[in-house]
Each structure stands twice: as structure tokens, then as C-alpha cells.
Amino acid sequence: MPIDIPPPRPNASTPLDNLVGMVLAGGRSQRMGTDKAQLPHPSGTTFLGHAIEVLARVCQRVVVAGRAADAAGRSDDRVIWLVEPPPPQGPIAGLAATMQWAARCPTAEAVLAIPVDMPGLQAEHLETLLHAYQRSPGELISVSFDGAFAEPLLAIYPLRFADTLIARLHAGDRSLSRWLQQQTPTLVRLDADALPNINTPDQFHAWRSQAEFESTPTSTSTPEHAMTSPPLPTPSPESSSPESPDAAITHLAAALQTLDSAAVPISEASGRVLRQAIVADRDSPAADVSAMDGYAIRMADLQSSQPLLVSGESRPGHPPPQPREGAVLRVFTGGIVPAGFEAVIRREDTEEDEHSVRMLAAAKTAAAGLNIRRQGENSRRGSEVLPAGTLLNTAAVAAAANFGVTDPLVTRPVRVSVIVTGDELRSVDQAVEPWQLRDSNGYSLAAMFSGQPWIEHLATHDCRDTLTDLTERLRQAVAASDAVVLTGGVSMGDYDHVPAAVTACGGEILFHRLPLRPGKPILGAASGDGKLILGLPGNPVSATVCGRRFLMPLLGRLAGRSEQVCPRVTLVDPPAKQLPLWWMQLVHIDERGQARLVPSKGSGDLVALAASDGFIETPPAEQQAETPATGPWPFWSWQTV
Numbered sequence: 001m002p003i004d005i006p007p008p009r010p011n012a013s014t015p016l017d018n019l020v021g022m023v024l025a026g027g028r029s030q031r032m033g034t035d036k037a038q039l040p041h042p043s044g045t046t047f048l049g050h051a052i053e054v055l056a057r058v059c060q061r062v063v064v065a066g067r068a069a070d071a072a073g074r075s076d077d078r079v080i081w082l083v084e085p086p087p088p089q090g091p092i093a094g095l096a097a098t099m100q101w102a103a104r105c106p107t108a109e110a111v112l113a114i115p116v117d118m119p120g121l122q123a124e125h126l127e128t129l130l131h132a133y134q135r136s137p138g139e140l141i142s143v144s145f146d147g148a149f150a151e152p153l154l155a156i157y158p159l160r161f162a163d164t165l166i167a168r169l170h171a172g173d174r175s176l177s178r179w180l181q182q183q184t185p186t187l188v189r190l191d192a193d194a195l196p197n198i199n200t201p202d203q204f205h206a207w208r209s210q211a212e213f214e215s216t217p218t219s220t221s222t223p224e225h226a227m228t229s230p231p232l233p234t235p236s237p238e239s240s241s242p243e244s245p246d247a248a249i250t251h252l253a254a255a256l257q258t259l260d261s262a263a264v265p266i267s268e269a270s271g272r273v274l275r276q277a278i279v280a281d282r283d284s285p286a287a288d289v290s291a292m293d294g295y296a297i298r299m300a301d302l303q304s305s306q307p308l309l310v311s312g313e314s315r316p317g318h319p320p321p322q323p324r325e326g327a328v329l330r331v332f333t334g335g336i337v338p339a340g341f342e343a344v345i346r347r348e349d350t351e352e353d354e355h356s357v358r359m360l361a362a363a364k365t366a367a368a369g370l371n372i373r374r375q376g377e378n379s380r381r382g383s384e385v386l387p388a389g390t391l392l393n394t395a396a397v398a399a400a401a402n403f404g405v406t407d408p409l410v411t412r413p414v415r416v417s418v419i420v421t422g423d424e425l426r427s428v429d430q431a432v433e434p435w436q437l438r439d440s441n442g443y444s445l446a447a448m449f450s451g452q453p454w455i456e457h458l459a460t461h462d463c464r465d466t467l468t469d470l471t472e473r474l475r476q477a478v479a480a481s482d483a484v485v486l487t488g489g490v491s492m493g494d495y496d497h498v499p500a501a502v503t504a505c506g507g508e509i510l511f512h513r514l515p516l517r518p519g520k521p522i523l524g525a526a527s528g529d530g531k532l533i534l535g536l537p538g539n540p541v542s543a544t545v546c547g548r549r550f551l552m553p554l555l556g557r558l559a560g561r562s563e564q565v566c567p568r569v570t571l572v573d574p575p576a577k578q579l580p581l582w583w584m585q586l587v588h589i590d591e592r593g594q595a596r597l598v599p600s601k602g603s604g605d606l607v608a609l610a611a612s613d614g615f616i617e618t619p620p621a622e623q624q625a626e627t628p629a630t631g632p633w634p635f636w637s638w639q640t641v
């Protein structure tokens, strides 16, 4: 389809001051394996440099919403760098930050967003958007490649939408795409073939061989952003096949609706996900206090060989007495050390009488400040103690109580239903014929949820291998739950009905089959209203490993939980071979904290599963270049979630 190029804008060569251009450059480029912003562009610059040049032709001000690495060391009068603090929250966060920045520019009315990974984009394409905006100023304008789907990364966002977007982001809904579709923006149709989106090395190479690499540069100057080109990514079958586990989780999480929150008494908040940051209501400690039972003293009095007068005592729960010149104060741990006193000497380093005390040799070497906890040294009033998204564990509850949080705002428990599929399944207490099998997946998932107050396990249903039964069962479960996890029936067999049932229930499949072992057939989907539907492979090791690796983080996202950092362990006995996929291997952690592989016969080996403490995850062989075979590798424990 030809590109719909409108009549030229009057003075099209003059950059506008009512639109702030924004390059979205914050993505993690996981499928590319290298930062997309830094890929070489035929014009002699980089993808990011090209995007800036194109935007600078139509907008007087250009913002790059991106990563610290891209912004480092860069100075360009035209470009504002808005660096997103980790963890990445997706384009909606970059847009919200840019809108907030633009709101401070007196002439700005809207933000014109473009992605960094659309290297075919030219100013002419943006003119079509500008043309539509000039016809309906103040309205949302978006490119569409198919005439129906609004492309959120190539769109004009009037600033009047800023509050709604920011509120949505704060509520934990990060799907910019879903929000935009709901607004029914004016669509401007462009040709997808001319504007490919480059996500993988294969796409990059295909595009580059088509594009005229020696074509006219977009800029005649030598821009600041004409960075040295990094080595080109090499195409490989694995890197172009779906995604890494993290990328799959992020992709699916963007389609999920974060749950509502409610205030609960602090005594019941343990194990729940905090949704509003906890802020210190006063300095901690609230005053200078003693860390020991002993005597508050001035440095000038320390060397005295004479007994010193004890003028009073300071103990927690009581205001301190007025200090007296030349005298010490008896203090108890936690009692206030009044201004003027410079150290606290432990009572065991003194010789005490009822009204006086003499410093022993051990006391005389005391430095100023000894045994005094200074006011505000833990945190200052008003500073953030716990961010939203924290799982309130024992330690967090202690801090919340200390800062007077009576009823923290937490997410309501995520309601999860489990459906185990298979004609062969019997429950643990039933007799089993050789062609039958006891359900273990239902129990392993239930065990994963138990002891997690942020999760409410509604029920485990079993379901026979027919499409009608499964569709009906799934429909009911989705209606009753925030998340439905199925096991079995996701692979290639005639009785594997999960993909069809998910589609029949209106679920959108966001990935099916990932380069993993075990768990390759895994299926991730979302319902139209942002509920999670996850199809785990039936083999028991696959279901349990993928439950830990995919399901728990995805439930966390529904609960508004922040991303967790996975601890890493060193592998004592790395395997001789490597695989071209993400490999999750069962390990036992020894007393020195090192991992040892648990020998396993494969994804049906429940005995090996039982002998493991968790699993390590190694990336496809070609992505391991920098890491020795011993790791350290991310470790997923059965204990912590």
C-alpha cells in the first residue's frame, strides 16, 4: 500500500515548538542481544542518532526517554535525556516522564512519540501525523499499519492526557497500547513494509541488506550522536526464535491488569504487597541516643583521673535532665544523649559510685561520637523507607510499625485457579492402573501458593481431555479468578486442547513455545480484561520449574510487586555440553552455598525434582560468551518466592 503522504504543511521545513518530539529508547533489546539504540544506521549514525535527526526536523525540542547508558557523556543542546530509573516500566513510563517535562514548556501542547527501532522512519512519515494533528488539534493521533490497531510508539499524545496516563501508571497498569486503543485515537495509515520494526539480529540483517547502506546521510553535520558502531549482532536461529524467559514475562505482564489495593491493619499485612511507599514520619532515631548502658561525657572530662559527678540519668521513656558543666550523665541504651555530651562510655569501663564515676584506662581512648546513635542516621523524616511494590516480610513489617504505619495500602490477594488436564489423572488417594497417573502438578502448584498471603488459591479443578469440557472449565475459572494456570495439553498431541480452549474463551495468546528446557511448549495468554492465563506443560518437572520461573513472577506483576533480583550461585560441576536454549537444571545447594547438578532422567523424573533445592538457568550457548561454565548463574529456589 502506498504511503499516504498529505499535502505539505506550510513551512514544513520549520521545526514546531508546540510539539515535543520523544524518542522511546528505553527497551531492554533482549531479543536483539545488544542495545538497539546503538545499532549502526546507513546514514552514518546510529539508530538513536537517526531517530533524533528525524525528530529534530519537525520538533524544536527533542527528548530521549531511555537508558542511562545511552545518555552517558552526551551533550546536545537540542536533546533532553530523561533517564528512567530501574526497573524498566515500559514506554508508558517514558511517555509520562516526557509529558511531565513538556508541561513545563510554555508553548508545548503535545508529545510526538517515535520508537528507536524503526530505522526507516523519515520526517515525511511524521508529517502525515502532524497533518492529522493540525486538522484535529488536541486529539490523540496514532499511526496504524493495518487500519485498526493503533501503534502506541508512533503517535501524538496531547498533554491534556498526561494526568490520566500518570494515574494509570501509578495504579500499576503499564499497557500503553491498551490505554490507547480504549481512547479510539484518529488513525493515520502507513505502510508497514517501509517501516519495519527491528527486534532481532535477523530482522536487522534483512533490513540492512534491503536498505541502501551508502544512502544519503540524514544529517550533513557530524552530530554528537554519531557514535562508534558496536559489533553487529550475528543472526542465529535461537535469537530470532521467540524470547528469553524474562522477555516473555515482560511481554505478557504488559497485557495484565494490576489488581486493586486496600488498607489493612499492620498486624495483618505480613506477606502482602505494599502499594504505597512507606515514608519516615520522623527522624530515625528521633534524637541522639545512647547505644550502650553507661555514661555520657564531654571529651574534655574524659582524661580526668578524679571521679566525675553523676548529675542525673537519661533513660528511654523519659525526657533527659538538663546537663551540668563538668558532670556526666548516667544513660541507658536508647536514652537521649543531650547536646554537649560527645561520647558514651560503657559502664564496664568505669568504676561506679552512687553519685560519681571514675573512667578506667579502657575508657580514655574513646573517640568523639562513641556509642552515640545520631538523630536521623537511619533515615530522615520524609524519606522513603520502603518503596511501593515491596513484599512485606518480617523485616519490612518491623520498619512499617516503627514509622507509625497503622494501615498500609496493599494489593488484594491474587485469586488463582488451577486446572490440571488429562484423562490419566487420579487423585492421590485413588487406585491407579498402569495407564493412569496420580496428579502431582496440582499439588506442586498448591504448595507454591501456600504460605503466600498475597495469593488466594481458589481451587484446583481437574478436566478431561476434550475441547468442550476444557473450554467450559476455563471460561468459568477465568470469570472467577484473576489468574488461571493450566497444566498439560499445551503441546502437539491430538488431545492437547489448551491453545484452542484459550482462544475459544477470548484469551489472547502472547507466546506459545519458548526456547527452554524443560517447558518448551509453555503458553502465555491474557484475557481481554487483563487476567493471566498460563498453560504449563504437563510433565511434572516442567510444570513445577515453569510454575516457579513464570507463574510466580507473573502473579507478582498482577499484585503490583516489583521485579525481584534473582540470586546467583556458582556451579561446581558444570555440564560438558551446552544447549542453544534457556536451560533450567535442577541443583542441590551444598553447605558452602555452591550448586551441584542433580542427575535427572528428564522432565518426568520426580525423584530428581524431590532431591533438588531449586534450579539454575543458563542462557543459550552463544549468549554465554562472557560467563564461565561455572557461572555464577541465576538460582531459583523452591524456598523463596
Ligand SMILES: Nc1nc2c(c(=O)[nH]1)N[C@H]1C(S)=C(S)[C@@H](COP(=O)(O)OP(=O)(O)OC[C@H]3O[C@@H](n4cnc5c(N)ncnc54)[C@H](O)[C@@H]3O)O[C@H]1N2
Residues within 6 Å of the ligand: 420, 421, 422, 424, 425, 437, 438, 439, 440, 441, 442, 487, 488, 489, 490, 491, 492, 493, 496, 518, 519, 520, 521, 536, 537, 538, 539, 540, 542, 603
Ligand atoms: N511431537 C511433540 N511432542 C511433544 C513435544 C514436542 O515439541 N513435539 N514437547 C514435549 C514436551 S517438551 C513436553 S513438556 C510435553 C508437554 O506436554 P503437554 O503439556 O501437552 O502435556 P500432556 O500431553 O497433557 O502430558 C504430558 C505428560 O505429563 C503428564 N502429566 C500431565 N498432567 C499431569 C499432572 N497433573 N500430574 C502429573 N503428570 C502429569 C502426562 O501424563 C504425560 O505423561 O510434550 C512433549 N511432547
Ligand code: MOO
Residues within 6 Å of the ligand: 516, 517, 518, 519, 520, 521, 537, 539, 542, 603
Ligand atoms: O521440555 Mo518438556 O517441558 O520437558 O519434556
Ligand SMILES: [Mg+2]
Residues within 6 Å of the ligand: 488, 489, 490, 491, 492, 493, 495, 496, 538
Ligand atoms: Mg501433550
